[in-house]
Amino acid sequence: MPWITHSVDETIALGRWIGELARTGQAIGLDGDLGAGKTQLVRGMAQGAGVADLSLVCSPTYVLLNIYPADPARPASKTLYHLDAYRVHGAADFAAVGFDELLDQNALVVLEWASRVPELLPADCLRLAADIVDSCSRRWTARAAGKNSQELLARLGEACAFMGEKT
Ligand SMILES: Nc1ncnc2c1ncn2[C@@H]1O[C@H](COP(=O)(O)OP(=O)(O)O)[C@@H](O)[C@H]1O
Numbered sequence: 001m002p003w004i005t006h007s008v009d010e011t012i013a014l015g016r017w018i019g020e021l022a023r024t025g026q027a028i029g030l031d032g033d034l035g036a037g038k039t040q041l042v043r044g045m046a047q048g049a050g051v052a053d054l055s056l057v058c059s060p061t062y063v064l065l066n067i068y069p070a071d072p073a074r075p076a077s078k079t080l081y082h083l084d085a086y087r088v089h090g091a092a093d094f095a096a097v098g099f100d101e102l103l104d105q106n107a108l109v110v111l112e113w114a115s116r117v118p119e120l121l122p123a124d125c126l127r128l129a130a131d132i133v134d135s136c137s138r139r140w141t142a143r144a145a146g147k148n149s150q151e152l153l154a155r156l157g158e159a160c161a162f163m164g165e166k167t
């Protein structure tokens with residue numbers, strides 16, 4: 001099932017589906033080398049979630065957490081919490097941020113470099129790993145643990161079938 005995106009725009013489109021289809025309380029863990037496209041995918045998720053101000057989306061490498069609030073004018077929009085574990089030493093570094101509390105805030109919680117802090121992730125979590133295929137193509141492999149994430153992945157599979165691996 002891996003999805004291939006052939007441009008930043010396609011990665012953003014994939015992220016948009018995730019942001020739209022994910023329900024609040026969903027945790028999403030991202031992995032992939034520097035420059036793989038994790039932050040671009042989050043940009044799309046923020047669009048799909050309908051956050052109020054897309055210009056806020058940037059890499060939270062130095063601040064651990066960025067918050068993109070839902071749009072008060074759009075009841076269906078969702079707040080997105082964007083975290084990054086690139087520079088942390090372990091899950092304890094996120095204690096001040098209160099990762100578990102974020103999951104209870106009726107928001108989406110997205111963590112880059114998730115595999116660096118596996119103990120932080122809840123049992124129900126969607127994981128996406130990005131591989132750099134070439135300068136403009138990325139391969140996204142997804143796996144879901146837990147009922148909500150499995151259902152999300154099934155909905156995503158239907159929505160994004162057109163992004164299937166092309167030969
Ligand atoms: N298909 C693609 N999807 C996402 N980014 C791409 C793609 N092709 C090229 N790129 C480039 O790769 C880089 C991805 O950066 P970024 O999203 O910050 O990566 P990460 O957060 O994984 O370190 C950007 O410079 C972007 O222009």
Ligand SMILES: [Mg+2]
Pocket residue numbers: 038039059112
């Ligand atoms: Mg990034």
